[in-house]
Amino acid sequence: MSGFSFENHSSYCHLEFTDELLNMPWEQIEGATNRVLGLIQKSNIGSVVVIAPTLTRLPDGLLASLLRIWKSLDSRTRNLIFVTESDAVKESLQISGLLEHWRIMPSRAAALAFLKLEDTGELDLVKPGEKPSKNLSTDIKQSVSTEPFPFEAHKRYNGIQCDPLLSKLSWADLEAAVSAAISSFELATAPNLLLYLSRLTYINSGVVAGLVRLWKATQKRQGQFSVVSPHEDVTSVLKTSGLARVWTITDTREEAAYALGVSESALVEKRERTLLVSVSVPFSIVAALALIPMFLKRETVLGVNSQLAALLLGSAALTTGLIALIKEDGIRRKLSAGAVLMSIMVLSTLVFRGNPISIFRSLQDFVPKQEKASTVKPVSAK
Structure with a gap:
C-alpha cells in the first residue's frame, strides 16, 4: 500500500x-x-x-x-x-x-x-532468562536509505529490499543499481539471498530482469534464493513469467527464512535430519554385519540371537532412513537410500525358510539346536 x-x-x-x-x-x-x-x-x-x-x-x-x-x-x-x-x-x-x-x-x-x-x-x-546480544546493532548492517536496493548483511543470509522508485528509473540507472546490489552481495559472507518485495505494489519487466540477475548471482555462489511478495499483483507477474517454478515465493519473512534454511525452526529440523542419517547408516551396517554369525552357526542359539539383533537394527535403520530419504537431498539422500536398501536386504532374511527366524517356519521348528557337547554313557549294571 x-x-x-x-x-x-x-x-x-x-x-x-x-x-x-x-x-x-x-x-x-x-x-x-x-x-x-x-x-x-x-x-x-x-x-x-x-x-x-x-x-x-x-x-x-x-x-x-x-x-x-x-x-x-x-x-x-x-x-x-x-x-x-x-x-x-x-x-x-x-x-x-x-x-x-x-x-x-x-x-x-x-x-x-x-x-x-x-x-x-x-x-x-x-529463551527465557537469556539476555539479548549487546552487539546486536553491530551484528546487523541494515540500510534504510533511499537507494533502489537497500542491502542487509545478516549472519546466515543477506537481504535486499526493493524500493518503489525502481519502476521510475531508466534502464541504464536500473542496470547500475542492480550491479551495485550484486557487488554488495558478492562481498558478503553468507551465500543466501532473501529478496523483499513487500513495498512494491507494481513491478515492470525491467525490474523483473534485474531480479533475475540477482538470482543468477546467488546461483553462482551456490546459495539459496527466496522472495517475500505479499502483494498479489506482483506475485502474479512473477508466476506469469515462470519464475515461481525456480524461485521460492512466500507471503511472510518467516516463511522465506525457513525456505532458506536460516530460521530457528529450519535449523532445528536440519539437526534432526542429520540425526536421522547418523542413525540409519551405522545401524544398517551393523545389522548387515550381525548376519555373519547367523550364516556361520545357523541352527544355534548364537545364530538366532544374531538374526534377531540384525532384524531389530534393520527395522530402526529402515524407519529413520525412509524419513531422511524423503526430507534430505544431495549426498545425505544418497546415504539414506543406501541405508534403506541394506535394511531391506537384512529384513528379507525373514522370508527364507532355512534361517533361524522365518515367517514360513512353525513354532516347533523354532527350536535351536544346542552345541554339541561331550556326553558320558552310563555304566550298565551287570
Whole structure:
C-alpha cells in the first residue's frame, strides 16, 4: 500500500512509514491504516514495531490512527514501539502524552532487543532468562536509505529490499543499481539471498530482469534464493513469467527464512535430519554385519540371537532412513537410500525358510539346536 509497508512476523508486526505518507490526504491515511488495523487484528499478535526512518514530522491524522491501532491490541500484552531519530516526531509524541504507554527506540535492532527478539533470520523469541546480544546493532548492517536496493548483511543470509522508485528509473540507472546490489552481495559472507518485495505494489519487466540477475548471482555462489511478495499483483507477474517454478515465493519473512534454511525452526529440523542419517547408516551396517554369525552357526542359539539383533537394527535403520530419504537431498539422500536398501536386504532374511527366524517356519521348528557337547554313557549294571 502507498506510504506503508506491513510485515506479519511470528512474534510481532512490522509497520513502516515512507515519505509518500507526507503527501497523502487524511482520507487515504485513514483508509490505509484501517487495512493495517485489520491485518494486525487478524495476526492476533500484541507487539507492533512502527518504523519511520525518513519521516521528519507526523502527518495530520496519523497519530489518531496509531492510537486506534494501539487500543485494538490486547491490553495485557500490547507493546507499541516507535522507531525514529527525528526530534520533531519525538516532540509530537511527547506532547500527545502517549510516551507513557509507547516507547521510542533509535533503531529497529534496539526495538527487537527490547522485545527480546533477534533479527538474525531466526525470528524467534530468545529463551527465557537469556539476555539479548549487546552487539546486536553491530551484528546487523541494515540500510534504510533511499537507494533502489537497500542491502542487509545478516549472519546466515543477506537481504535486499526493493524500493518503489525502481519502476521510475531508466534502464541504464536500473542496470547500475542492480550491479551495485550484486557487488554488495558478492562481498558478503553468507551465500543466501532473501529478496523483499513487500513495498512494491507494481513491478515492470525491467525490474523483473534485474531480479533475475540477482538470482543468477546467488546461483553462482551456490546459495539459496527466496522472495517475500505479499502483494498479489506482483506475485502474479512473477508466476506469469515462470519464475515461481525456480524461485521460492512466500507471503511472510518467516516463511522465506525457513525456505532458506536460516530460521530457528529450519535449523532445528536440519539437526534432526542429520540425526536421522547418523542413525540409519551405522545401524544398517551393523545389522548387515550381525548376519555373519547367523550364516556361520545357523541352527544355534548364537545364530538366532544374531538374526534377531540384525532384524531389530534393520527395522530402526529402515524407519529413520525412509524419513531422511524423503526430507534430505544431495549426498545425505544418497546415504539414506543406501541405508534403506541394506535394511531391506537384512529384513528379507525373514522370508527364507532355512534361517533361524522365518515367517514360513512353525513354532516347533523354532527350536535351536544346542552345541554339541561331550556326553558320558552310563555304566550298565551287570
